[in-house]
Amino acid sequence: MSQKTKCVYFHMNQLGDMLFSLPFLSAARKAWPDRHLASFARDSFRGLLDSSGFVDEVVVRKNGGFNFIENIAALRRGSFDCSIHFSESPRSSLTALLSGIPEMAGFSTAALSLLYKVKAERIGVPSMRNNARLAEKLGLKALPEDYSGLLKVPRKALELIDGWVESRGLNKAKLVAVAPGASRRRRDKLWQASKWVQVIKELSLKGYEPVLCGGPADAGELRGISEACGGKAGVYDGVYGIDGLAALFSTSVKFLGIDSGAMHLAAALKVPVVALFGPTDPLQVGPMPLEKNIVVKKNYMDEIEVKDVLEAAGI
Known part of the structure; x- marks a missing residue:
């Protein structure tokens, strides 16, 4: 070729x-x-x-x-x-x-x-x-080892997210992106909503600004978690698409979430990731590079405890 x-x-x-x-x-x-x-x-x-x-x-x-x-x-x-x-x-x-x-x-x-x-x-x-x-x-050589640092967020998306963050009175220096959602075909990756509520409350107590993130299909679930923790978390439900999600992650100080596309997006943008893994193998599909991110791994998602996530996130 x-x-x-x-x-x-x-x-x-x-x-x-x-x-x-x-x-x-x-x-x-x-x-x-x-x-x-x-x-x-x-x-x-x-x-x-x-x-x-x-x-x-x-x-x-x-x-x-x-x-x-x-x-x-x-x-x-x-x-x-x-x-x-x-x-x-x-x-x-x-x-x-x-x-x-x-x-x-x-x-x-x-x-x-x-x-x-x-x-x-x-x-x-x-x-x-x-x-x-x-x-x-195909004769290609010297591939980058992973996707870290290869993405550039579109300027328009950065401008839109800056306005979104400002309109909600959020402190950009304290933003923590929380992505609990999974596709309908991979519900086995989900962590209990009640445990996310506890994590978000603890983040808020420590002065962070947690923002629940996902797409339009996740909106109901995200708002349910936000309401359960007394509105202590903002909700980004994909209003500006994946570009907006990338822009939001790029302004966050941490990412907490399950094995998902959102997790890989955060890792590609070099945001410190804490990823929750159950049955899937982080050696194959974990946030790259693995040595610069944190994986909380159990055989099943419901075996992961709140304290495991908080300790991994340094909270």
């Missing part, structure tokens, strides 16, 4: 998985300075990908079966001659094929890997290690 001039990345849906691709994107930008590099990704990722400087454009992927043809048309207009697939979904491979992309690279475990000219082994869950294997197959 060395002679190709226009290449598009097929990203996965989850925020954490997109962040896992950043070391690859960084190395590719340096190794292929003359190539036109694009990302095919969710609209919510566009701000962070654009501001990273690692891609020349973002082709927004529209979800839903009715948008399949529209996505193909958008990629055809780009006249891409190669695609690199972090996503293993059959739809991604089929979309690339029907878009007229002649050469593809991806993981050998993908359902339609027979379409790929270059294949790498994937071991376990999606991770930076797996992406590094794909990079090696």
Whole structure:
């Protein structure tokens, strides 16, 4: 694929998985300075990908079966001659094929890997290690060890969050981001709301400004926790999207949360992270670099006690 001039990345849906691709994107930008590099990704990722400087454009992927043809048309207009697939979904491979992309690279475990000219082994869950294997197959060297410091928060998002914080009378020097939410498919990652209430009360007593963070789908849960602790925590429910979440994290002094995309976002922004892990393996998907963040790990989430989190956070 060395002679190709226009290449598009097929990203996965989850925020954490997109962040896992950043070391690859960084190395590719340096190794292929003359190539036109694009990302095919969710609209919510566009701000962070654009501001990273690692891609020349973002082709927004529209979800839903009715948008399949529209996505193909958008990629055809780009006249891409190669695609690199972090996503293993059959739809991604089929979309690339029907878009007229002649050469593809991806993981050998993908359902339609027979379409790929270059294949790498994937071991376990999606991770930076797996992406590094794909990079090696493509001749990329000197990948950053992790995503730490590779993100740039869009300026507009920083301005919006500055206004949001000021309008609520919060002290930026004392902000602690608290992200308790998990996707509907991973409710096993949740920690009890009653324990978050105790943590937030203790944060407030020590002079911190806790802010519960999540997306629109988490709004009810976040407000319920805030009300249960007497309104001692602000609530950011995704009003400014993922860009806004990144901006809020970048102004926070600590991050407390479960294994989630939000946790990886905070770690990528070099915010000190205290991450709560149950059944998932932090060695594969923990906040990177692990030695600069703190993981509270038990076999099951309900085994984690409030004192464990407070001690880990130095509170």
